[in-house]
Amino acid sequence: MPPVLEPQNPQNKNNRVGEARPASPTFLEQRMTRRTFLRKLVSGMALAEGTALLATLYPLFLEPHWLDVSRVRIPIPGLPSDMEGLRVVQFSDVHLGPYMYAPFLRWVVRAIMAQSPDLILFTGDMVTRDTDADAGMARLLRGLRARLGVWGVLGNHDHWANPEVVHAFIEQHTPIRVLRNEHVPIRVGTHTLYLVGVDDAWVGADNPERAFSGVPEEAIRIVMMHEPDAVEWLPMTARTLQLSGHSHGGQIRLPLIGPPILPYLARKYDAGLYRIGHGWLYTNRGLGMISPPIRFNCRPEVTLFIFTRGAG
């Protein structure tokens, strides 16, 4: 009589007639399994430690020295052909001191000169708090040259140190000419561009009336003022570009949250390009740092502006 077979589920591979059950793992196989587990555990721990180490090192040592060169087109209504394509480079917040390094500053100078600037502008905070800043480091900025000049203003830290001493220090060791509540007309071909330097607003050294006195209303104007939020106190026209720094971008910019900490007078316009009335404001994230000396998602920056004719 033929053997009676029990019904089978064809999907169940463990239910084949005549197939032997898998044998229990031998002692050797069990050891191998434990060894594999331990190896995976150690690999996982090493990966976690490596990630934690990178997360610590990146904002401390990598991002603070990873320069970003931003390029921004500025449309100006009725821009004369002489100024079309004008190249203006801004740098800000050098903060000479323990957190600024010569190789990085050399890199910055090379990066600025690689933009073929017509005009180079510095928007304040050459030092952090000391008046005995490293002159040798400042002299690295002597590599900056532009046919329309290298100009700048002081920032709140320069004032907290000593405005007269820092002003003299900048002009002695760097090619930057400092404007304090004054302006200079700059001839570009057959037209004139007005460069206005407003002194620091945080310490109350700003005097916009004096700085703008004599600047034609319809003129093309570049305004340097350290604190960006003070833009609301200044006369803004469709042919005005204000350049500011001060915020450092917050130094830490958390995804979806933004910067947890911003300084006074940089809480509204903390980074990038803004439309103010019919004019423009740009807030540069700066080069240096204040304590804690970290940057995250907020790379140090120099900015190239290219002037174009536009509706404004």
Ligand SMILES: [Fe+2]
């Ligand atoms: Fe600063």
